Amino acid sequence: MSFMEPFRIKTVEHLPNPTREERLKLLHESGYNPFQVKDKYVTFDLWTDSGTAAMSHHQWAAMLETSEGCISPDSFDTFADTINRLTGFPHILPVHQGRAAEHILFSVLAEPGSTVFSNTMYITGRANAELNGAVVVDVPSQQVEGGDFNGDLDCVRLQEELRRVDVGKSMVVMTLTSNNQAGQPVSMANIKHVSEICKTHDVSLFMDGCRFAENAYFIKTRTKVYRDVSARDIALEMFSHFDGMYMSAKKDGLCNIGGFFATRLSDVYGQFKRRMTYTEGNPSYGGLSSRDLEAVAVGLWEGTDDRYLKYRIEILAMFGDILKKAGVPIVEPVGSAIYINAARCLPHIPTEQYPAWALHCALYIEGGIRCSHVHDVLKVDSTNKREDPQPQHFIRLSIPRRTYTLSHLIHIGDIFKNVLEKRGSISGFCIKNSSGHYFSAVMEPVRKCFVG
Numbered sequence: 001m002s003f004m005e006p007f008r009i010k011t012v013e014h015l016p017n018p019t020r021e022e023r024l025k026l027l028h029e030s031g032y033n034p035f036q037v038k039d040k041y042v043t044f045d046l047w048t049d050s051g052t053a054a055m056s057h058h059q060w061a062a063m064l065e066t067s068e069g070c071i072s073p074d075s076f077d078t079f080a081d082t083i084n085r086l087t088g089f090p091h092i093l094p095v096h097q098g099r100a101a102e103h104i105l106f107s108v109l110a111e112p113g114s115t116v117f118s119n120t121m122y123i124t125g126r127a128n129a130e131l132n133g134a135v136v137v138d139v140p141s142q143q144v145e146g147g148d149f150n151g152d153l154d155c156v157r158l159q160e161e162l163r164r165v166d167v168g169k170s171m172v173v174m175t176l177t178s179n180n181q182a183g184q185p186v187s188m189a190n191i192k193h194v195s196e197i198c199k200t201h202d203v204s205l206f207m208d209g210c211r212f213a214e215n216a217y218f219i220k221t222r223t224k225v226y227r228d229v230s231a232r233d234i235a236l237e238m239f240s241h242f243d244g245m246y247m248s249a250k251k252d253g254l255c256n257i258g259g260f261f262a263t264r265l266s267d268v269y270g271q272f273k274r275r276m277t278y279t280e281g282n283p284s285y286g287g288l289s290s291r292d293l294e295a296v297a298v299g300l301w302e303g304t305d306d307r308y309l310k311y312r313i314e315i316l317a318m319f320g321d322i323l324k325k326a327g328v329p330i331v332e333p334v335g336s337a338i339y340i341n342a343a344r345c346l347p348h349i350p351t352e353q354y355p356a357w358a359l360h361c362a363l364y365i366e367g368g369i370r371c372s373h374v375h376d377v378l379k380v381d382s383t384n385k386r387e388d389p390q391p392q393h394f395i396r397l398s399i400p401r402r403t404y405t406l407s408h409l410i411h412i413g414d415i416f417k418n419v420l421e422k423r424g425s426i427s428g429f430c431i432k433n434s435s436g437h438y439f440s441a442v443m444e445p446v447r448k449c450f451v452g
């Protein structure tokens with residue numbers, strides 16, 4: 001069967017279309033920092049897949065039909081019933097986005113002396129755990145070239161680590177799919193094993209479930225016994241091994257805002273519920289309007305549908321193939337996003353001249369593409385000295401859900417091809433002013449003419 005997007009388009013948003021000269025000028029004015037270029041001048045914004053999904057007519061209709069209220073709105077019942085059906089967790093609380101749930105959960109469960117173990121902890125989860133005095137330890141599995149489940153957690157290391165910490169204050173968070181492991185999925189076998197270890201040591205196990213539906217579909221396609229099981233049933237089985245989860249609905253929830261916390265632990269639920277009133281508001285709306293709650297409920301249902309997930313996972317894989325054909329070195333197999341080894345794309349640019357930054361700037365000039373970086377400038381100080389002894393130069397292309405069509409991605413493949421054809425003319429960069437964060441760094445090309 002050939003590929004097709006399983007939707008038709010009702011509302012059209014015109015793609016921003018600055019000329020090459022305008023892009024050159026904008027990039028120069030931004031201090032050669034694509035993160036400083038206004039969204040309206042970015043043709044393909046692949047910086048994030050978070051909050052960038054196109055919502056469906058069912059979501060918009062549910063938003064219009066609901067009434068606004070905050071004491072006991074119907075929208076909360078719809079929201080909680082949907083999440084209960086999808087996850088099996090009895091206690092559900094809305095929050096305005098994922099990091100709000102992290103903030104509240106860790107203020108309940110983390111304290112000085114706590115250790116939080118993870119396959120890889122997302123940056124805001126780490127920051128929120130550390131804010132409460134916890135130490136976060138990533139125990140990712142060894143990456144297997146071409147491995148199906150490179151998001152797994154290393155169970156041997158977890159057991160060793162649990163022997164040396166205060167288990168009474170510790171917990172495990174599994175991130176699905178594993179953002180910092182190139183968006184790779186976690187296997188059902190690994191989830192079960194981690195859950196058994198947690199039970200043996202009496203340690204609670206939570207899921208950062210931003211991309212749980214994609215993870216479930218990867219399990220379906222990459223594990224023989226799950227071939228004929230729906231993603232929703234696979235997800236239910238995944239959740240049965242956890243004590244609870246938090247989720248940013250801005251990813252697999254197909255929403256532009258929203259999130260939730262769900263658990264089977266009634267004491268944690270009670271504490272979360274009390275604390276959330278200080279930062280998110282009443283537990284029946286959690287910083288969201290009724291229309292947001294409705295959009296999340298419908299979005300979560302659509303985002304776990306097999307037909308939708310087949311399209312989503314296939315378009316990611318097809319985009320990977322398009323890029324490979326264009327000669328782009330990508331991380332394989334493709335997970336929830338595309339990771340590109342910029343150092344291999346631009347071998348003439350030494351590590352201290354930031355090949356990922358150079359590739360990003362060249363992509364913006366060539367076709368108005370914005371992406372994100374993994375390591376590179378994120379890990380250096382203003383003296384251009386690298387903190388990381390093993391620098392990796394990757395860019396990440398995140399694909400907003402239901403937003404770009406296959407022909408957009410084919411076009412992006414052509415932009416990459418053009419960039420690689422003139423790679424010799426692309427200059428490295430130096431930091432003019434790091435200002436402590438890549439978002440506002442001012443950069444300068446090492447050569448006068450930085451791209452041909």
Ligand SMILES: Cc1ncc(COP(=O)(O)O)c(C=O)c1O
Nearest residue numbers: 050097098099122179208210248
């Ligand atoms: C794995 C993961 N966890 C948590 C978050 C935080 O979610 P939010 O941006 O809704 O606060 C993100 C956001 O990108 C994420 O990718």
